[in-house]
Amino acid sequence: MNIAKEQLLVLVNENDEPLGLMEKMEVHQKALLHRAFSVFLFNSKGEMLLQRRALEKYHSGGLWTNTCCSHPYPDETPSQAATRRMREELGFETTVNPAFSFIYKAALDNELTEYEFDHVLIGEYDGPVFPNKDEVVDYCYMNMDELRENMANHPEHYTEWFKIALPMLEEFLDTNNAISNENH
Numbered sequence: 001m002n003i004a005k006e007q008l009l010v011l012v013n014e015n016d017e018p019l020g021l022m023e024k025m026e027v028h029q030k031a032l033l034h035r036a037f038s039v040f041l042f043n044s045k046g047e048m049l050l051q052r053r054a055l056e057k058y059h060s061g062g063l064w065t066n067t068c069c070s071h072p073y074p075d076e077t078p079s080q081a082a083t084r085r086m087r088e089e090l091g092f093e094t095t096v097n098p099a100f101s102f103i104y105k106a107a108l109d110n111e112l113t114e115y116e117f118d119h120v121l122i123g124e125y126d127g128p129v130f131p132n133k134d135e136v137v138d139y140c141y142m143n144m145d146e147l148r149e150n151m152a153n154h155p156e157h158y159t160e161w162f163k164i165a166l167p168m169l170e171e172f173l174d175t176n177n178a179i180s181n182e183n184h
Contacts, residue, residue, distance in 0.1 A: 008022065012117050039066065
């Protein structure tokens, strides 16, 4: 499956109120605030499912990141978009629940900038993964201790948004006991 290269993104203000639509590459070139989502899935052992982005991605190719992330279509909720992208990127669907949202801005490769109102969704999944090679070059499950250590020693192997979101996710999980994890 080849995912469409052009996509209209929803431009938003700091309250996530829609301001209009713009083509994805233009949004990233102009560093405009837009709606996005990030999915974090854990298996029953409390290990996080990570993906390594395909080398040919328009930015951050070959870097490790959270389970799935992208942008909702104009007529989708973040949860609907998360379900669609899990299916497109990883070949499965599972229930995800809204956790929190945050705004971040990060310079990327290829003279692009992510400036996102990011909706974080979490869930559990123990089934098979069928990665779409146009999107995902590799995947693994990693416990949180190992992940923290690996990110501290090799931050260049991870996407910018993942490095920003992970501490907030850990705080959310600790505060809400959202995922059972003996290593967390």
